[in-house]
Structure formats: C-alpha cells, structure tokens
Amino acid sequence: MRTSFFTQAVDDALAQAMGEDPDIVVFGEDVPLLRRNLLVRFGPARVRGAPISESAFLGAGVAAAMAGLRPVVELYMVDFLGVCMDALLNHAAKVETFSGGRWSAPVVVRAPCSGGYGDGGQHGQSLWGWLAHIPGLSVVVPSTPADAGGLMLAALRHDGPVVFLEPKLLSETWLEFLGSGGRKTVDYDVPADGAKGSVPDRWEPIPFGRAALRRHGGDVTIVGVGVGVHRAIEAAHALEAEGISADVLDLRTVAPLDRTAVEASVARTGRLLVVDEDYEAFGLSGELSALVLEAGLPCRYGRVCTRTTIPFARHLEDETLPNAERIRAGVRKLMG
Amino acid sequence: MQPDLWTLYAHMLRSRLFEEAVSKLWHDGLVSGEMHLGTGEEAIVAGVVSQLRDGDAMALDHRGTAALLVRGVDPVAILREMLGRPDGLCGGMGGHMHLYSRPDLTASSGIVGAAGPTAAGFALAAQHAGAGAVAVGFFGDGAMNQGMLMESLNLASVWNLPVVFVCKDDGWAITTRSEGMSGADPSERARGLGIPPVEVDGRDVSEVWEAARAAIARARSGGGPSFLRARCVHLEGHFLGFQLKKIADEPFKEMSGMALPLTRSLLRRGGGALRERTAGLKEVLAAVRSTLRDARRDEANDPIRHAREALLAEAGRLKELEDGIEREVGDALEAALEEATP
Numbered sequence: 145m146r147t148s149f150f151t152q153a154v155d156d157a158l159a160q161a162m163g164e165d166p167d168i169v170v171f172g173e174d175v176p177l178l179r180r181n182l183l184v185r186f187g188p189a190r191v192r193g194a195p196i197s198e199s200a201f202l203g204a205g206v207a208a209a210m211a212g213l214r215p216v217v218e219l220y221m222v223d224f225l226g227v228c229m230d231a232l233l234n235h236a237a238k239v240e241t242f243s244g245g246r247w248s249a250p251v252v253v254r255a256p257c258s259g260g261y262g263d264g265g266q267h268g269q270s271l272w273g274w275l276a277h278i279p280g281l282s283v284v285v286p287s288t289p290a291d292a293g294g295l296m297l298a299a300l301r302h303d304g305p306v307v308f309l310e311p312k313l314l315s316e317t318w319l320e321f322l323g324s325g326g327r328k329t330v331d332y333d334v335p336a337d338g339a340k341g342s343v344p345d346r347w348e349p350i351p352f353g354r355a356a357l358r359r360h361g362g363d364v365t366i367v368g369v370g371v372g373v374h375r376a377i378e379a380a381h382a383l384e385a386e387g388i389s390a391d392v393l394d395l396r397t398v399a400p401l402d403r404t405a406v407e408a409s410v411a412r413t414g415r416l417l418v419v420d421e422d423y424e425a426f427g428l429s430g431e432l433s434a435l436v437l438e439a440g441l442p443c444r445y446g447r448v449c450t451r452t453t454i455p456f457a458r459h460l461e462d463e464t465l466p467n468a469e470r471i472r473a474g475v476r477k478l479m480g
Numbered sequence: 481m482q483p484d485l486w487t488l489y490a491h492m493l494r495s496r497l498f499e500e501a502v503s504k505l506w507h508d509g510l511v512s513g514e515m516h517l518g519t520g521e522e523a524i525v526a527g528v529v530s531q532l533r534d535g536d537a538m539a540l541d542h543r544g545t546a547a548l549l550v551r552g553v554d555p556v557a558i559l560r561e562m563l564g565r566p567d568g569l570c571g572g573m574g575g576h577m578h579l580y581s582r583p584d585l586t587a588s589s590g591i592v593g594a595a596g597p598t599a600a601g602f603a604l605a606a607q608h609a610g611a612g613a614v615a616v617g618f619f620g621d622g623a624m625n626q627g628m629l630m631e632s633l634n635l636a637s638v639w640n641l642p643v644v645f646v647c648k649d650d651g652w653a654i655t656t657r658s659e660g661m662s663g664a665d666p667s668e669r670a671r672g673l674g675i676p677p678v679e680v681d682g683r684d685v686s687e688v689w690e691a692a693r694a695a696i697a698r699a700r701s702g703g704g705p706s707f708l709r710a711r712c713v714h715l716e717g718h719f720l721g722f723q724l725k726k727i728a729d730e731p732f733k734e735m736s737g738m739a740l741p742l743t744r745s746l747l748r749r750g751g752g753a754l755r756e757r758t759a760g761l762k763e764v765l766a767a768v769r770s771t772l773r774d775a776r777r778d779e780a781n782d783p784i785r786h787a788r789e790a791l792l793a794e795a796g797r798l799k800e801l802e803d804g805i806e807r808e809v810g811d812a813l814e815a816a817l818e819e820a821t822p
Contacts, residue, residue, distance in 0.1 A: 163750030177655045177723065180738070180764050181745035187756025188763050195625035195661040196592050196653055227591065227628070262512025262564070264575040266590045322514050325721020329509025456575030457564030458512050 148289045148343040149316040154254075154308075155181065157293035157347040158216065161300045162186055165214060168300060171201060172218025172254075178317070179218075198228035202253065206236045206305070209251035214300060219255040222309055223269050236305035237280030250306075252299045257285070257309040258371060258421050261323035261332045262461060265453040268312075272369065273420070273427030275307050276399035282306040282352055283398040285369040287314070289341045291396055294350030301349055311370040311421075314338040333462070335374030353400035357409070361389030364475050365409040367432060368419035369395045372466055376419045379471035388479060398428055406432060407439045415444045415478045419466045424449035446474045483527075483689040489787045490801060491530055492522035492685060495546035496784055497809040498555055502545065502562060502576075506720055511562045515576060518543035520715040520776075521648050523783035526550055527688030528616055528646055528708070531696055535613040537585035537602030539595040542577040544588040547618065551584050555809070559816035585615075593626025595619045596645070600632045603643035603699075614642045614699040622653030624666045630673075633707070637674040642699035644692065645670070647709045648682060654718050657770060670707035682710030683783040713781040724771045731772060 148156065159182060162168045169190045176183055176193045183191040194201040198219060205217035219225060225232065232253065239249045259268025276283045284299060284306060286292035292310065299306040312318040313334055324330050358373060359380050366376040373394040380390040391409045395402060410416050416436055418429040429447040436443045448466040455461055499517045506515040518525065521543070529538070529550040540547050548558060553569065561568030562576050570580055577590035587598055599617025606613035623629050624647060636643050653661050667677035678695065680687045688710055695706035717725035727734045742764065746757055779785060791798050 159745070159748075159751075173653070174655045176763055176767060181741050183760040184742055184757060184764060185745040185748055185751040185760070187752040187760045189756065189759075190752070191760065193656050193661070196622045197625045197627065199627045224591065227593075227626070262575070263514055264578050264590065265573075266578060267513070321723070323512070325506075325514065325719065326726065327507060327509060327721065329507065330512060331509075453573075455564075455573045456513075456561075456578070457566075457572035460564070460572065 145342045146345060147340060148293070149340050150289045150292055150338065151310060151315040151317045153289035153293035153343050154296050154310065155179065156343075157296040158182065158300070159185065160347050161297055162190065165300070167212060168214040168216065169208075170216045170218065171205070173220055175218055198224060199231065202228045203231040203235065205251045205253075206231050206249045209249040209305075210239060210247060214250060214252070216252045216254055216300070219253060221267055222255040222257040222271050223266055225255065225271070232275070232281060232305065232307070233278055237278045240280060240304060248304050250303050253305070253307045255307065255309055256312045256315060256318045258311045258313060259454050259461060259465060260313040260371065261319060262456065262458045263322060264456040267322070268454045268461070270370070270422035270450070272309060272398045273422045273431070276428070280304065281399060284308045284352070284396070285311070285398060286396060287311070287338050287370050287373040287394050290343045291350060291356070293343055293347050295396065297347045298349035298352055302352065309370070311338070313371050335371060338371065338374050350396070352397045353402050354396065355402035355405035356394045356396055357391060357405070358394050359390065359392035361391050361413075363388050363390060363413055364415040364417055364478055365391045365393060365406070365413045366417045366419055366471065366475070367393045367395060367406060369398060370421060372419040372421050375466055375468050376471055379468040379475065382468065382472055383475055388475060390475065401431070401435070403435055406435055407441060410436050410441050410443050414442060416446075417471065417474050417478060418447040418449070419471055420447065420449040421465055422450060424451045444478045446478050448474045481693070483686050485686065485787065485790055486801065488526045488530060488685045488689060489791060490805060491526035491550045492784050492787060493802060493805050494809065495522045495525065495549050497806060498549055498812070499545060501809055501813045502559070503716075503720060505559070505562065511576070512564070513575065515720040516542045516718065517716045517720065518546045520650070520781065520783065521682065521712045522546055523685035523787065524646065524648050524682045524688050524710045524712055525618070527685045528644070528692040531689070531692055532614075532616065535585070535606070535611060537599070537606065537613070537615040539598035539602060539615065539617040540579070540586060540588040541592070541595050541619050541623070542588070542590045544579050544618070545576065548579060548581060548584070548586065551581070551586065553581050553584065555812040556815045559812060563816065593619060593623040593629035595623070596626070596629035596632030599643050599645065600636050600641055603636065603641035604639065606642050607639075612700045614644065614696055616644045616646060618646045618648060620653070621647055621649040621651065621658045621662070621666055624669065625653070625662060630669065633670055633673045633675055633705070636705040640702070640704040642702070643705045644695045644699055645675070645705065645707045647707065649709055649711045650714045651711075652714070652718065655724055667707065667709050675705050675707045677707040677709055680708065680710045682712035683781055683786055685783060685787050712783070713776055715776055715782065717776060724767075724774070725776065727768060728771045728774050728776065735768070
C-alpha cells in the first residue's frame, strides 16, 4: 500500500492500463498540459489535445470505440456535456440496442464534477442522475483515491460507454486549477479522506454496481456518492453523540445501482436518508425511494439534495449543497 | 468621423484599473473560483461597445466585465457581484462568468462559443422589431472551433441578421496554441459562410473603432452580419493563476514541481517506444518554450500604453483624466466593500 491523491490515483490506474492495452488513447482540451505525465510516457499518438469542439471529439470518441479503440475522452467539466450531449444520449447509449447486441461503444468520458469552490451554477453541477436516466450508460462517482483508481480500471475494461466523474473538491489538481489558482487565501471544505488515502501498489478493477458500506449503524441508512458520502460520515459521527447510529452506504456507481446493498441496509434500519449533491427532482434520490417501495420495505424516507441552480455566493452555495448540518436535521426528522 | 481618443482611452483605463481591483480582491481570497480577466482586450471592447446605443444587445463570454463598464453598468454592482453579495448586479447568484444586465440586453456565459447563438438571437429580435438595433457577440479564437458558434455564423448569414461577431484573437485556446488546434483561419471561415471578415489590430483602439463603426452601420441598415477579427494579447493568460503564465514568470520554481513526475513517467517501464516518448517530451518542452517566449511578456502589446502615447502631448489633461479615473475606481472599490445596508 502507498498513499495517493485522488486524481493522481486515477492517472496512475490509467497509466497502468495504458501500459497493458495499446488501444487505450486519451484526448480532450488541454490534455497535453493536464496529462503531461501520460504524454511523455505514451507519446503524442495516444495522448493528444483537442480543439474546443466537444460535440466533434466526443462523437469521434464514441465511433473510435466502436472501431476498436478504448478512448478516454476528457471534458473540462460535466456541465459542458450540455454542448455535446447528443454523442452520449443518441449514440453511445444506443449502439448496443440498435445493433441487436452485436456492437458497443466502450468509451470512457472522464469529467470533473460538482461544486463547493464557488465557481457558479454553470461550473459546479453534478448531473449524474441526468446521465444515469439514460439506459445504456454507466455512471461512476468515486469518493476516495482507492476507489477512483479501481473504478477507472473497471471503466476501461467495461464493454460499453462509461461516464467517469471526479468530484473537483476531492481532486488536488482540479481544485488547484479552478478553485484556488495557487492562492493561499481561499479555504474550501475538502473532505480529507476523499482527497488523499491509501491505494494498492497494483490496481485491480472494482466492479460496477457494488456499494461500499463506509460506516455501520442500526438506526438509519444514509446513502450517497462522491463528496456526499463524506458529508454523511461527518454527520453520522455527530449523530452518535445524540445516540443515533447510522449506516453510511457509498454507492460508488449511480448506474448500475447496487439495489441489494440498499435493500439490505434499509431492511435493518427501516429509515432511508439520501444525500445527493445532484438536483433533487427526478433524480437519484427519487430513484432510491422507488427502490424501497418496489422492494416492499417499510421505511421512513427523507432526502438532502441540491434543490436549485447553484448560487455563486460561497455562503449560499454551502447552504444549497448537502452539508453535515442539513443531513443531521434530515436524520433527526426520520427519528421523530 | 474620427474616434474620440480621449473618451476611448478613459474607457480602457477605467476597465484596466477596475480589473486590477478585481484581481486584488481575487488574490485576497474575497472572490472564489476562477477569474478570467479581459486585460489586454480593452481596445477591442472600448472600440466596439462605445458605439452601441439603447436597444442594442451584447452577448458576452467569460470575460465580460469591461463591456459592461463601457456600456455604463454600475461598477459597484459588478464588484459586489464578484464578492457574492446580495446587492451585487445579479444578487450574488451569477459571479463573473454569468453577468446579466437586462436593461442593456446583455447576457454572459461561461460556456465557450455560447455568445454565437445568443448574439444571433438578440439580433433576430432586433430585426423583428425593425428599429435598427444591432447585437454584438464577443468570443475568443478558441471558441471558433465550437460547433454552435460556427452554426451561428451560418444562421446569421442566411437570415441576414443585424449582428457583429467580434473574435478576440489572442492565439491561444486555454493552454494550447490555436494554430495547432484550428484547421483554417477564423476570417476565412467567416468568409466561407458568407460573412465579410475585417481584420484589425486589436491593440489599436482607433483601428477597432473604425472597423466596428462600419460593421455596426452595416447591421443597422439591414446589410447583415459582419465578422471582426481583432488580434490581442491577454496579459494574464487564460485566467488568474494560469499555470503557463506562472511558468513564464517563475520558470525554475514552477518547473521544479513538474520535472520530477515528468522524468519518472518518461523513464517508467511499460509504455511507448523511445521514439514516442521523445515525441511526447518534445511536445511538453515546446509548450514550455513557447510560454517563455510568450507575447504576454512584452509590454508593447498593452493596448493602453499604445493609446496613451498618442495623448502624451497634452500631459496636463492626461494626468487630470487618469487621476480622475483612478479616484473613481478607488471609490467604487471602497463602496463595494462597505457593509450592505439592511
């Protein structure tokens, strides 16, 4: 074991896979600078910069994947998928069905996501529910360096399109690039266990659709992904003092969803609180409520999500995104 | 008709001092997230925007502050917006990339290329109203590769929209040189879509003003869209804290942090053949070299210095003007930092 930062872990797992599979190529805007360590190891034919033409290079990534490459297509932020959604919505996600199961597009779309560093509502969205809504897409949201590397390896071996999201608050490079710009005068609420942690010497894939139980408790099940998991753990610690013990379940992939893990935990606790940095309406939180209803589990349910466009003002952003205080209040409400 | 260089210089200097104040607030940690300044493009903004009138519209990119100032938007409200205050221009909800001013028909976006469709839409509304209003869209050369912008040029062309597309060409697309990312010249593309391009030195406010005057007149009179390509240099690079600029400013400090992981990756077992690795290293080094020779380091590219030289003959008047603007921006900064009145 060794320790690694979050994005360093993703790059390291990617490098390991690229060393083994010559069909893995990486491209996107500013890739020569952002992935310079991959560039000098694998050369410009496999690691290349792209013009600001997302609809072209993402669409090309989808077709290149169909033709046998394993492209990792980088977007600056998941928000910018708005510019090129067609490639995912109408092409990558449809190939397998349209071809009668004879063809697929194993492209990995790698994009930073989520807020917490005051960059405004066009640069801090999460959007995994919006993506997971589309049949045919896998959506990965790691919360630790170890998961980030292992899930990247799984994404590269997956026989279909994968959106791999990196919460910027956990990413040492994105936070420096977009949040601080090298300043020492700003301070963001970075979950330490998510930003840095121990990782294996050699990466093994972490299978999709398998949640990780981060904390054991009997009274309530708190489910989330990404930064939300860390906020939930923080809240669960505080709730202990009030005599409330919480399961904290990290889904790790939004699609596929680990239904079994959620059901098993909720069957024990009878209470479900969803923590979701993505938008509240028509998303992951509602999906999880449907899950427990369909399973016929008697359950009290609540959710702490992002309800509105994310405000630019830092204090308003902190109130808008799920935080430990809101999570504690949400749990208490379920206990009453 | 001649441009009034005194007025244009005042606009430019006000924009510059204002953005320097913004930079200070950002460095002090009072502004969160990214900060894209427009320092270096003041001549383009002043030369175009100073000729707009009520009813005209603007579609701005992520560096829209100067355009709002020249248009006459309250500087205190803009500063307060960047500070995320409820009494900011947009209630603290937008931030510097998402500045809106409804009375001025002005919208900004942090999505590269979005100024294209927005300018076209504002121009469509102006055409419909038939009162001779126009729309202006500002974007960089990097945005020229964005599909929606190319489509907007075509749309404006076939609908004969009263719009002036202004390409602020600094030769860079974020951290990559545009020449390596663009298959053809921006002006040639505009011509190919039926819009006459005009090339100007974006560091020369008089030149920009003259070209913009003709383009705006053409749009007002129903002559259709124009494409103004104005070359400039962004003095702060893509945004504050820009890595390439830091390398240029302090090569040894910045490179030492990059060198070790680079060397490790270069020598790591598994990966490309020596030829491929060498090519990769060459690309990284070329980027660093071009950064060190970057035009941003040359003060001769500063449009404000350029304009000022023409006014030096009247030193007394110039000093009075500059002192006045400095006071004005200082007062705005002070007012912006005052506690909000309940």
